[in-house]
Amino acid sequence: MNNANGIDALTTGNAEIDERLQRMMREHEARIAELARELERERALTAELVARVERTQSQLLQSEKMAAIGQLAAGVAHEINNPVGFVSSNLGSLASYVERLFGLLAAYEQLEQELPPDHAARAQIAKARDAAEIDYLREDIPDLLRESADGVARVRHIVNDLKDFSRADEGEWQEADLNRGLESTLNVVWNEIKYKAEVVREFGELPKVRCIPAQINQVFMNLLVNAAQAIDTSGTITLRSGASDEEAWIEIKDTGKGMPPDVQARIFEPFFTTKPVGKGTGLGLSISADIVKRHKGALLVDSQPGGGTRFRIVLPLRTEGAGDQTAAK
Numbered sequence: 001m002n003n004a005n006g007i008d009a010l011t012t013g014n015a016e017i018d019e020r021l022q023r024m025m026r027e028h029e030a031r032i033a034e035l036a037r038e039l040e041r042e043r044a045l046t047a048e049l050v051a052r053v054e055r056t057q058s059q060l061l062q063s064e065k066m067a068a069i070g071q072l073a074a075g076v077a078h079e080i081n082n083p084v085g086f087v088s089s090n091l092g093s094l095a096s097y098v099e100r101l102f103g104l105l106a107a108y109e110q111l112e113q114e115l116p117p118d119h120a121a122r123a124q125i126a127k128a129r130d131a132a133e134i135d136y137l138r139e140d141i142p143d144l145l146r147e148s149a150d151g152v153a154r155v156r157h158i159v160n161d162l163k164d165f166s167r168a169d170e171g172e173w174q175e176a177d178l179n180r181g182l183e184s185t186l187n188v189v190w191n192e193i194k195y196k197a198e199v200v201r202e203f204g205e206l207p208k209v210r211c212i213p214a215q216i217n218q219v220f221m222n223l224l225v226n227a228a229q230a231i232d233t234s235g236t237i238t239l240r241s242g243a244s245d246e247e248a249w250i251e252i253k254d255t256g257k258g259m260p261p262d263v264q265a266r267i268f269e270p271f272f273t274t275k276p277v278g279k280g281t282g283l284g285l286s287i288s289a290d291i292v293k294r295h296k297g298a299l300l301v302d303s304q305p306g307g308g309t310r311f312r313i314v315l316p317l318r319t320e321g322a323g324d325q326t327a328a329k
Contacts, residue, residue: 175208204242222284230256
C-alpha cells in the first residue's frame, strides 16, 4: 500500500514537472515569437529609415542638380544676350544700308536708260548686271535679312525662356502663368522632343496660380522628357490647360507605348523605373508628385498599353499657407 502511494506521488510529481516544463517552454516560445516580431518591426523600421534617407539624399541631389541647371541656364542666357543684341542691331543697320544701296542702284539704272542704245557703257553695265545677278539679289537679300531677323528673334525668345526657367527668386511663392511656364520649359527641353514628336497646344485661359514657379517647371520638365522617351520613333505630345472656379490644370499627353496597371500602380514610388540601367533614376515622377502634393494639388495619370499616357497636374487657385516659403521645401 505504501509502495502504491509512493508510485502515485511520484507520478503526480512527474506530471507537475512536465506541466511546468511545458508551461516554461510555451512561455519561452511566446517570448521568442515576440522577440522575432519585435526584430521584424525593427528591421522594417530600419529599412524604411534607410529608404527615407536614400530618397531624401536623392531628392537633395536632384534639387542641387536643378539649381545647377538653373544657374547654368541663367549664365548661358546672360552670355547669349550680348551677341544677340549687337547681331540684331547690325541686322537692322544692314537692312537700312541695303535699302539705300538699292535706291542708288535704281538711280544708276535710270541714268543708264538715258544713254544711247549703242553707247559702249550700256553693254558694259548689262554685262556687269548679269554677272552680279542683280534681279536675283533684289529678291534674295530682303528674304535673307528677314530670315536672319526671325532667327535672332527666336534666339531672344529662347533666352527669355531660359531666364524664366532659371529665375533668381526660384524659392519664392508668387503668382505665375502656368501656360507661360510650360512654354518656357518646353523650349528648354526642346532638343529631347523635336526629333520624335509633334507638339500640339490646346491651351485654355488660366488665371494666375500662386506657386513656386521653378518647382512647377521642374514637374513640367520631368513629364515632358518622360513623354518624349515613351515615344519610340515618332508621335504626338499634346499640351492642354484649363481652369474651374477652384483649380487650374495642365495636361501632358503622349502617343507612346503606355503602361499596364501594375506599372501605373508603382510609378510614383521612389527609385521605381522601367528604363534600362543607367537610363533613369526612378525619381522624376516621385519628386514631381511630392512637389505637387506640397502645393496642395494632385498629379493624376491615365494610361493604356499601346494607347499612350496622360498626366494631369491639378493645382488649387487658393491655397492656405501658400505665402509660407517653407511650405514647399
